[in-house]
Amino acid sequence: MKGTALDILKQQLKDSPDLVCQPFLIDGRTCTLFYIPSIVDQAMLQKNIARFLLAESRTGSWDAFRRNLQQGTAFPVVYHAISDPEEAPVLVVQGKAVLHVDQTDDFYYFDTVQYQKRSIAESQNELVVTGPQEAFIEDIQSNLSLLRHKIRHPKLKMKEYTIGEYTNTLVYVVYIEGMPKNEVLAEIDSKLQSLSIDGIFGIGYVVEHFKESSTPFPIFQYTERPDAVAASLLEGRVCILMDGAPNAVIAPVTLFSLLQASEDYFQSPFAASWIRMVRFAFSLLSILLPSLYVAITTFHPQVLPAHLLITIASARERIPFSALTEALLMELTFEALREAGMRIPKPVGQTVSIIGGIVIGQAAVQAGIVSAPMVIVVSITGVASYIIPHLELGLIFRMLRFPFLILGGSMGLIGIFAGTFVLYAHLVHLRSFGAPYLQPVAPLVLSDWKDTLLRLSSPLMNKRSSAFSRIRHRRR
């Protein structure tokens, strides 16, 4: 059925004005090169493919050319035969150059993919002072090259998957052989194999399909830094990278790994330990502070020292709302400000933040709509919620503030205790790919404490975490 596959290709790719069909006449027979110029490396194509085809078209013999082609020696670059001719149009739109041999169903393709991409940028969201500044970009090959630059060992393995009916996105699962627990790899593999969706544009699309239990807490860790990924791989974790997204996803996670920042490893152990403890304390505050304030002022004022109590009581004198209503109002306003702040264009940003601060903060207090201690509490909470390095976790903590606020405002401290206990139970029960979410606190693994609340110096951290790795012996 000569030409049928070619017809199929032309039929599937019609109405694509950016398709180029470049014919070459070799010894009376035609070879056509199909490609889309905007997504192929034109220089490489001209130099390594077109030039040789042109040379053959001038002097070559068809049989010799055909033989070379089949042996794989016709061009100085690697090319492959396409087994199923129906794949040919897919490969063309994926940026490969496809060569069709006249009067046959033989197709060959060259790996000439080159998308528009930006250069390796600085990390925007995970800043460090000392330490590498580079971050992942959208191009998967660049990302993999950054990783390979960090880990230069044959045991670094990558498994490739193609996900998405229409996007055919490349997804790579990267790990160091022998280190991750088997169930992690098995679960990721089976999920990715069975995934059938229209398309994915961010790694989040993939990640959402992994959530087994209904929990708001993230069971993956996002990062845009190759050094963070490399360090996680060495801990025995697995990383998922996607073509088209500048984030990598790491699994499994524990709550404490989500509260760590890359900066911790580039500073001295004392400073890093101190910052970690501050971070941890403020993460707790970001959930509990408003509810504690409301519960204490309405149900248990004896907790406050006498002088502070008088100060707060006098500040609340003229306020028309109850403490709970006041807190809810301020918190919701803060959330609105935060959300608006994300969309404000840069030139106007400064002005609006001043308005937010002065109008809402000071004017509301002076007008007697909210009390000054409440503004302080809400501001500290707001600051505390941004101390969390992982964005999604910070969002969840911000979200959890509200149920706790209602619990504290309606039941007092017992509501907060009950809520905290239930949250604690939920977190202890949660597993991220088999790793207990609150390890090493619950279950208690003392040897892992060297890198949880404290960050001891490198020579002392000589065992991998049992939550992630199968191998626990010396790693340094």
Next chain:
Amino acid sequence: MKTILLKIGLIAIILCSITGCWSKVELDQRIFVNGLFVDVGEEPGTVKVSISTPLTNRLDSDQLSGGGGGKDKPYSLITKQSTSIGKALEYIHKDLSRQLSLSEIKVVMISEQYGEEGIGDLLEWIKREPDVPIGAYLLVASGKLDDAAHLTPIFEQLPTTVLLSFATQGYMLNTTIRDCIVADAAGLGYAATLLQNDKIHSAADAHKSETWTGIKGAALFQQGRLKGTLPYEEAKTIAWAHGHLKFPIYSVQWDHGKSKADLKFTYTNGKTSVRMTPNGPVFTVHLKGRASIIAKKDASHRDVKDISGTIMNQMRETVSEDFRKSIAYSQQIGADVLQLGFLLEWNAPQYWQQVKGKWPEHYKKDAEVRVVTKLSLDDYGKEY
């Protein structure tokens, strides 16, 4: 099924809680009582209860930082009488626009008269009422309790701050309600700071006179009744024996009053111990202290280093004499203010079993209390 039930339960709780928050009282609907004043009522069998509270509606944050200026006083005193303390508080409460909060009581002050009738009811009420802190300090007012309650705080914002400082600063005793309850339960006695009132001219306005309250001495109790009082110098030694006296100053004289010196104690401590003898228990009270000389006038113009021995001897004499007088008085009225009965209970249980029924009598007649002073000089002040 489980999760649905749980979710329904949670929604139910939230709905319930929004409809009626039973224990919820906003801060601006509370009155915090700082001081409680208890006196005998005008009719026999009644008590007169006053509460001293700060007025948060007058305590603006500007005023707080600037100090208690302005015409309006940021505190108030409300008084009512009834048959019991609880009832009196109810009468006070019904006339108020806010809820009374008793958890901030710092000072409980009684009049001498009320103390003589017995403070058992007061202690019983405090034991049962869960809000009232048993760490509140007990003070006794000689003269009219009303005057003491109306004292003008000149250096502080609230009058109870002044009263609290009498207990905490260490110039006299820091008896808490807890100490009273513990001593009462064991059938022993205790001593509390005694205050007196005065009228002074106001610094701001010479025509106005204000009430000034100060320490007069100590009031001695046995089994909940006030038995007697001690003047300031002698009461100091009782406080010293309790280990709670700060920076007492003593004047000593020698050479028949021609020479004198003042000493200020930088460290004081007291301890009691007991030793059983065939004649009964012998209690020893150890008074320790280190002093520095702050003034000296010697008739013979000797150097301090030459007369320090004399000074210290006089010092020991003065302190011991004061202590002997106070203990003798406490024995005379049968008030075991140093809780020496406990020492017997802990160290000589069999003897205590015999005497505990009639301990005040035994304390009056049989107990021998000795004092041992261990005083030394820290320094001679700035001069040689």
Next chain:
Amino acid sequence: MTSNNNWRLARFAFVYFNSQASIFLIPELVSTSSYQGIAGIVFGSLLGFIILFYVVYVGKLQPASSWVTFGNRIMGKGIHGAFVVMLLAWTVYYASYDIQSFVLFFGTNYLKGTPPWFIQLVISLVILYVVQLGARTLVYMSEGLFLLIFATTLLITYFYAENANVHMLPAFFRYFDLPTFFSNTMATFSVVSEWVVFLFLAPEFTFGKGTFAKLAVASVGNSLVLLSGWMFTLLNFSPHYAKQIQYPFLEIIRGKIDDGLLENSAPFLIGVWTASMLIHCSFLIYAGTKCMSYFTKGKGEGIIVPSLTLVSAGIAFYYTYHLSAYQKHYFSIITVLVWIFIELIPLYYGIVAMLRIRSKKWWSEQS
């Protein structure tokens, strides 16, 4: 990994017993012990080791399966069934005591005006959620709480020690009479010997070599907490006043009126103790659930947990409106005897097993 497992069980034991030892037992002891509690506490704890020994022995007989399943092979179906029913009733009743004591404690001191049924409802919902998460989660939760409880115990000891009158110490060694000693021993024993519920940790957690030693360490820790709590209560209040106090710890906190944040932090320490109490209560209901599923052959756990929690809460609700009945039952000698009878269950099984099991093949012969 086994030694890790043993220390895990020890931490769980410490947290499990902590609420009973530190808050509930002390008023009871203080009301009767006068100056001589030390002997009773020490002796009661030592007796508790006997129970612990038999619990570990019975647990080790078949580490991979739970006592409810293999117990009938030791005692016979009828007797074993009877014991399971008794244990079921006991766990539910004990859980109701927990709930009611907590409601009384919290309600009278911090939430006056709130109807007790509301607090009971909240507690029941929390327990309902936690029990169905399983034994493994409960044990892991207690591990996380362990450090917190350890730190707060130290803090509480500091509070206790501030106003303690150390001159009272000689009195502890000068008083002794047998009836008081006996009643103290029994009271302590009935609380520290609650090891029977540990049989329900299998099969998630197994008893093996060294389990007895590590659990004994936890028991000693609890006894120390109990001893220091009792001692400091007395040193602060003297036995005459102490025996009138319902909640000594609260009185200590109320005795401080200095203006510091630390001194005013009592409710948070109570929160930590509440967590220990909730673990205790949840594990009791969990044990009850396992007892019930023995009869239903493992089915219907979704219904059993809510119903048992409801029954517990119901009993607590009854006691709320019959307060004097609650006080009478709680402090009666019959309660102590019933408790001791149930807690001796591992002893019965252990002794019978020791007599009957002659060889390792006995188990396969039985089935």
